[in-house]
Amino acid sequence: MVAPRQARAVPAGEAIYRAGAPGSAWRVAAGVVRLDSPDASGEAGFASLAVTGDIIGCETLLFGTYAFSAQALTHCQLSPWPGGCTAASGASLLHSFAQAQRRAADLVALRSGQAADRVLGLIRLLAGNTPAATAAEVVLPTRQDIADITALRFETVSRIIKGLERARVLQRIRVDGVHASRSFRVDFAGPGA
């Protein structure tokens, strides 16, 4: 009888695992995870994104080691996967497969069209991620990470986000009188009334 692996909490910005390292699969219970291809010789950098509900590190079930590097873009909550009973793993695997496919299609879509639409698309993706209770609030990754995901430059991302603020689509959330640069309240419809 093997002791169950513990759930993990990872602060924003920290590495979760490295490509090539041994390990097992996780379910992203909360937060946003960035996956990177090992940039040794091939295509460098950003490879994929995982948000709440997604499974990461599935490939370890097959190879025993991670194919990508994972990094927390926001504070993350991870739980071991598959859960208790391995019996359900067949359907469960299939389910996360289908989900990964849809996620991949979303990512591809985040890299076409005008810059503003891409950033907005990503924000939409991340906002859909937030639990219902705080549906209209998002914690964004750094400008640089947003830029990597959308294939833009961080200066461009910065300008676009400022523009969305001016258009009242985004509104900074104040914490102790100081507004953090990554926490926003989102109102896709614009200033509403």
Add this chain to the structure above:
Amino acid sequence: MVAPRQARAVPAGEAIYRAGAPGSAWRVAAGVVRLDSPDASGEAGFASLAVTGDIIGCETLLFGTYAFSAQALTHCQLSPWPGGCTAASGASLLHSFAQAQRRAADLVALRSGQAADRVLGLIRLLAGNTPAATAAEVVLPTRQDIADITALRFETVSRIIKGLERARVLQRIRVDGVHASRSFRVDFAGPGA
């Protein structure tokens, strides 16, 4: 006892299946398949790419219907999946999952960097696809399809491919004295010598 589904041959440009339609999964035995998101209300168009060895339509095992539309970009050979024995489907599914992940990362990479590098990257992907015997020959999709995959315009793709021809990286293959606009011999090293 169910009669085994037949293998399918699909000519270039033809639809393989439509999103929402019932059906089952296939293995791409040869050729290149384009997958599109149903563009009804959400993100339109290109979603993913499948080349020789990839599995398409996996989601039917879960939902019974296709999540994407599939279209042959080159002449395609399809075989039913999973193959004869369903016993191996667990590991087989896992394997094609891992493959799909890597493919998705490749696609994302095809949408960053300079236009010429993207097109070249796609050609590389497609050339790696060809069987070893004709390793240096590729049949490319239409300029428009290449443009959709790389998030460029077909005019830009046309200019780039012409440029690669002038640089002797691509060389048109003559068929009956007429050179087709999509069959090329590839020499990534340049004119060699």
Add this chain to the structure above:
DNA sequence: CGCATTTTTGATACACGTCAATCTCCGTGG
């Protein structure tokens, strides 16, 4: 052989990249 489709090529405009300076936030130590 003729027509529809695809590809090529040119001229021009603009969205985004690039380079660089400044500013804010936040932790550290005097």
Add this chain to the structure above:
DNA sequence: CCACGGAGATTGACGTGTATCAAAAATGCG
């Protein structure tokens, strides 16, 4: 409590890689 410094974010000025619009040429199919 404030000076200091680093990381991230903002803003400006300018250049350029692609998009865009348009027209002609090549290809392929009936």
